[in-house]
Amino acid sequence: MADTVAEKRRIRWHLYRTFKPYLTCAQLLCTAPPCCAGWLLEQWSLGSYFKQARLLLTASILTSVVICGARAIVQLVELPMPFFTSVLYVNEVVLGVVICFMAVNRGFSERVRCQDIVDAILTVASAIPYTDWTDSLRYARLRLQGICATFVIVCAVALLCDYLHFGSVYATLFTLCAYLLPNVLAGVSIVQYCVGNLLVYKLQQNINRRLSSADIILEEHLGETKHLYLQLAYCATVLTRSYEVLILTNVFAGINVTSLQLLEIYQYLQQTETNAIYVAYNVLWIFLQLYMLLIVIYPNDMLKREIFIALLSFMIILIQFDSSNLNKHNGEVTAIDSLYNAHS
Numbered sequence: 001m002a003d004t005v006a007e008k009r010r011i012r013w014h015l016y017r018t019f020k021p022y023l024t025c026a027q028l029l030c031t032a033p034p035c036c037a038g039w040l041l042e043q044w045s046l047g048s049y050f051k052q053a054r055l056l057l058t059a060s061i062l063t064s065v066v067i068c069g070a071r072a073i074v075q076l077v078e079l080p081m082p083f084f085t086s087v088l089y090v091n092e093v094v095l096g097v098v099i100c101f102m103a104v105n106r107g108f109s110e111r112v113r114c115q116d117i118v119d120a121i122l123t124v125a126s127a128i129p130y131t132d133w134t135d136s137l138r139y140a141r142l143r144l145q146g147i148c149a150t151f152v153i154v155c156a157v158a159l160l161c162d163y164l165h166f167g168s169v170y171a172t173l174f175t176l177c178a179y180l181l182p183n184v185l186a187g188v189s190i191v192q193y194c195v196g197n198l199l200v201y202k203l204q205q206n207i208n209r210r211l212s213s214a215d216i217i218l219e220e221h222l223g224e225t226k227h228l229y230l231q232l233a234y235c236a237t238v239l240t241r242s243y244e245v246l247i248l249t250n251v252f253a254g255i256n257v258t259s260l261q262l263l264e265i266y267q268y269l270q271q272t273e274t275n276a277i278y279v280a281y282n283v284l285w286i287f288l289q290l291y292m293l294l295i296v297i298y299p300n301d302m303l304k305r306e307i308f309i310a311l312l313s314f315m316i317i318l319i320q321f322d323s324s325n326l327n328k329h330n331g332e333v334t335a336i337d338s339l340y341n342a343h344s
Contacts, residue, residue, distance in 0.1 A: 011125045011133065015118075018137045022144060022191070030058040030107040031189045033114040058104055061181055068178035069097045088260055095253035096182035102246050103185040113242045117196065120235040124203050124228050136202040144195050147295065151187055154288050155180060161281035179285075186250050187292055193243040194295045200232050200239075207232075247296050251307060254289040261286045 016023065026032035028050075072093045076086065125133045159180065163172045207228055261282045268279055293307055 008122060008126055011122055018141050026188050028054050029188055030054055030104045031185055032107055033111040062100055064177040065097055065100050065181055068174055069093045072178050088256055091256050092260060099186045099249055099253060100182050103189045106246060110242050113238050117235050117238050120231045123231050127228055128206050132206040136199060139202045140195050140199040143198055147191055154284055158284040161277055165278045165281055189246055190295055193239060196239050200236050204232055254293045258286050258289045
């Protein structure tokens with residue numbers, strides 16, 4: 001029994017150590033339940049200060065998002081544009097605020113489900129060879145690093161393009177608070193769902209290899225393998241239930257934002273002088289939204305067709321409402337230009 005407990009502790013420590021940088025960031029933003037990294041925080045001498053910093057940072061983010069979102073909504077409502085298009089622009093801001101609160105709320109309310117997921121994964125990890133477990137963690141870690149690196153690069157370049165186009169530090173800070181921070185909180189949350197599913201998938205592959213070996217024919221081995229499969233299936237189910245509302249909201253927000261960014265590009269391309277920086281800026285936002293949608297649908301093939309059908313429908317409606325003078329206000333090209341330059 002002592003050896004079994006020691007083995008589980010070693011596996012748990014390896015799991016937390018593998019994802020420690022990401023878990024630290026997720027904890028700092030209050031987008032991961034405390035049980036995901038609470039054991040690590042207890043090992044740090046500054047654990048109490050970390051918790052205080054986490055609450056202060058999260059409160060500051062939510063406050064800034066709400067203030068900037070309210071300002072954006074007031075100005076968007078005043079712009080002369082078709083009602084349907086106006087609703088989509090307002091939805092973009094409202095959904096950003098909603099997603100922020102949902103991501104933070106999930107970080108505090110999903111402790112039980114998170115613990116169930118961790119326990120199920122550790123049960124499977126204890127029953128397979130330790131080398132298979134480390135290979136699975138390495139597989140998930142590499143993909144996590146790739147996803148996070150892409151997010152950081154795209155967000156940094158988008159803020160740079162924002163500054164180059166609008167030429168104002170205030171405008172860049174507004175973009176950061178009103179649009180980028182909601183995507184950061186949503187991205188940090190959804191990556192947990194993606195990496196969790198990838199880890200479950202890799203563990204299933206390891207069990208499949210065991211099934212193909214000669215010594216698995218024995219009935220007791222088959223029973224054990226069936227139990228492991230049930231544990232992984234349960235883990236995948238709990239993951240989906242834990243993230244389903246946030247995922248659905250983010251998918252709708254991604255479709256909404258992508259449609260509007262395409263409309264922004266379309267309107268700029270109608271002008272005789274095209275602003276290359278602003279077009280690139282919108283392309284980066286589109287890439288970010290599609291990338292987040294891809295992270296959601298990558299573990300789930302069933303969502304792919306319906307996501308893209310909805311996006312196509314949005315674009316058809318937007319083009320039908322478009323005209324040569326749509327969204328112009330005080331000589332500006334698009335609604336976003338009017339929003340940023342209204343009080344400049």
